[in-house]
Amino acid sequence: MTWKSVDRTGRRLRRAATLLDHRRMNWRHVAAPRAWQAFSELRLQLRDSNLPFQFFVQHVQTPNEEVIQIRASQTHTGVFNRKNHAPWHDPPYVDTAIWESGGELVLSQSATGHVYFVATPRRSExxxxxxxxxILLGPLDPTDVTASVLKKAVKRYMLLLRSTSNFGGADALAPWEWLTFQWTYTWELRERQRLIRSALRLENEWLKAMISAGLPMLLTFLLGLYFGTKSS
Incomplete structure (x- = not known):
């Protein structure tokens, strides 16, 4: 007895393995060198722009799950946590500086060979x-990591830095940039997937209400067509 499903599975797995090898090869020879050069050039430009933090570029070469990132340094926010002591202590209080961290743009190679642009916001106490x-962009084939895609990812990263840093916020955003940030934040890949899952599971109350209201209308319409056709 022969099993056609076995032959089909073998062909498709061999094809998938070949595609995976190609993606990993394209990461090594196309995407990784291009991203490293772009992030290095970005770091130099940021260094000359007198921003309130420094930037560093790093390449973590874990086999087939590599990461290339540019990250901002920790920065003192200018505020402190003050703990008061008894009045006879000298000094009568201790100040602990509040530091801001975060702010990475990461190009991450996944186990499937696809790549993602991931960014972290600035954060502090x-x-x-x-x-x-x-997740700013992805999943992408490594050959899709072109100069224009890198510029798009960097643009969103810069917007995220300005939006979430203690040195930025609303004061560092034009009105249209604030709208762009809200759109990016709301429609981030995992958020889109969550909303889709929510809709499919009818967890969204608005969707439940729309379906509850729409089904009777649709049923009335179909019955009208049915009886109208019979009477004619």
Missing amino acids: RSTPDKQEL
Whole structure:
């Protein structure tokens, strides 16, 4: 007895393995060198721009799950936590500086060979974003990591830095940039997937209400067509 499903599975797995090898090869020879050069050039430009933090570029070469990132340094926010002591102590209080951290743009190679642009917001004890990281772009084939895609990812990263840093916020955003940030934050990849899952499971109350209202109308319409056709 022969099993056609076995032959089909073998062909498709061999094809998938070949595609995976190609993606990993394209990462090594195309995407990784291009991203490293782009992030290095970006770091130099940021260094000359007198920003309130420094930037560093790093390449973590874990086999087939590599990461290339540019990250901002920790920065003192200018505020302190003050703990008061008894009046006879000298000094009668101790100040602990509040530091701001975060702010990475990461190009991450996944186990499947696809790549993602992931960014983290700035955060401190005074500002803790709801999301620890955002998927800006992806999944992408490594050959899709072109100069224009890198510019798009960097543009969104710069917007995230300005939006979440203690040195930025609303004062560092034009009105249209604030709208762009809200759109990016709301429609981030995992958020889109969550909303889709919510809709499919009818967890969204608005969707439930729309379906509850729409089904009777649709049924009335179909019955009208049915009886109208019979009477004619």
